[in-house]
Amino acid sequence: MRKLICFLSFILLCTGTTKLNAQPTFIKDSLNTYIEQGMQDWNIPGLAIAIIKDGKIIVMKGFGVRDVTTKAPVDENTLFMIASNSKLFTATSLAQLAYDHKLSLNDKIIKYFPDFQLYDSAVTKMVTIHDMLSHHLGTKTFQGDFSFWDSKNSRHEIMYKMRYLKPSGTFRQDFGYCNSCFLTAGEIIPKVTGKPWEVYVYDSLIQPLGMEHTQTLGYGISRMPNAAKPHTTAFAGKLQLLPYDQVDNLGPAGSLLSCVSDLSKWLMMQLDSGRYNGKRIVPWEVLRTTRDMATIISSRKRGDSHFSGYGLGIFETDYHGKQIFWHTGGAFGFVTNTCFVPEENLGITILTNQDNQDFFELLRYQILNAYLKLPFENLSKTVLPGFLDEETREIKKIDGWKDRIKGNTPPLPLKSYTGQYENTLYGTITISEERNNPGNLLIKFNSHQNLLATLQYLDNDEWLLTYNNPAFGVFTTSFLTKNNTVTGIPIKASDFVEFDPYLFIKK
Incomplete structure (x- = not known):
C-alpha cells in the first residue's frame, strides 16, 4: 500500500x-x-x-549508483519504477476523455462493466469513475494489495476480486488509498478508445511530451540498460538487492518507469497550464479537473498545514501559505516523489532505489523550505535518529525471535500442518514440509509467481515466518487449532504491502 548514496555524474542546467x-x-x-x-x-x-x-531546469542530477555490484552510475536518464506517481497520468487521461465528451467522470462503473460488483450491492450501483479516481470506496488504505501486488491475477481478475473487499469506512466519506480503484478506472479507457491503457497514455501524454525514456509497463525492466536496481534495508538493517516488482496487472495504478529528465517535462506542463515548449498538450480545464479536491483528508491544522486532500491522482495541501500538489510512489526497492507549486512556479521530482528511508521526502521539504525562504533546519539530521532507533528495535525484535529457534518440537506432528489453505480474497496457499530443512514448513503462495515463505517452529505454539523476498518481511504467527486439528493460519506481510493480516482456512 504504502509505500541514493555515493557520488556520481550530474548535470546542472541553467539557461535563459x-x-x-x-x-x-x-x-x-x-x-x-x-x-x-x-x-x-x-x-x-x-x-x-x-x-x-x-x-x-535549475538542477538535473544523478547521484550514486543504480547497481551496487557493477557501480553503474545514476544519471538524468536512469529509469526508476515511479509506482503511484503513475496515477496522475491515468487521471489526466480520463479527464481528457471527459473533456472530449467520450465519457463522463460521473459515469457508473457498471455502465462499462455490467458484471462489476463491490462488497455492498448498493455501492455497486452508485460507484463512478470519479469515485475510483478519488479513493472513495471506504476501504482501508492498501486493502487487497497483498492479493494483487506482484500477483498472477490479471486486471480482470483483480476487478472481480474487489467484491471481497469489505469496507471499514463509509462510501464517499472516508479516504482509503486504493490501487484496485485506479486499475478499474483505467480499464475504462480501452472501452471508449479501443486502445489499452498503456497505449493510450503513451500516445496522448508520454509521446507528445517527448518523454522518450519513459515506459508505461515495467515488463522487461531487468534487461533495460539504464534501469536502477531495487534495494531495501527493511527487516535486516543492511542493504539487500530485491527482485523487480511485476505490477503491470495494476498498470493504471502504478506501472510507469521514468527518469528525471522525462518527469521534468511532465512538471513543466503542469506548471504551464497544460503547455510544454509553447505547445498545448492538454487543456487547462483538464488539469484543473484533476486538482479540484475530491476527497477531504483533513481540515484541521497540523503543523504548518491547515488542510489536506486528494484530487484525481494527486494530493494537495497548504504549506506556509502556498498550495502544494504532490504524490509519492512506492514499489519494492523504490520510493519516489513528484511535486509542483504553481504559485511559486516550482517543480520537484526525486527518484531513489532504496525503499526503507524517509530522505526522499525530507529532501523535498528541504527544497520547498529553501524556495519559501524559511529558516534552515537540517530535516534529515532531525528525523534520522528516530528512524534509526525504530530500525534498531525492529532488528532486535527479529533477532530475539531467531534466538528462540532451538529445535523445539511443535505440539502436533508436522504433517498435521501441511495441506492447502484458502482465503476468499487471496485464493490458496500450500504448506508442505521443507525438504532440505527437516522440521521446517514451506508456504507456497499460489496467486504469486515466485513467492514462498519458511515457517520455523519457536515455542509456545509460535512459528517464525520468513519470506523469500526480503521486502515482504519477517513475522511470527500461530496456527489455529480445534480439538487437536489445524483449522487455519493468519499470514502477515509488510505494511508496505498491506496493513492487516490474512486468515487462511485449512481445506
Missing part, C-alpha cells in the same frame, strides 16, 4: 533569464553536499533529482 545566483543559497551552495550526506546516512545507493523554477 533564470540565473544560478538568483536561486536560494541552499540550492546553490549546499544541495550536493546535503544529498551526498543524506544518502550515506540513510544507506541509499542511487538518487536522481530535478528542480524546475520559472520554466527553467
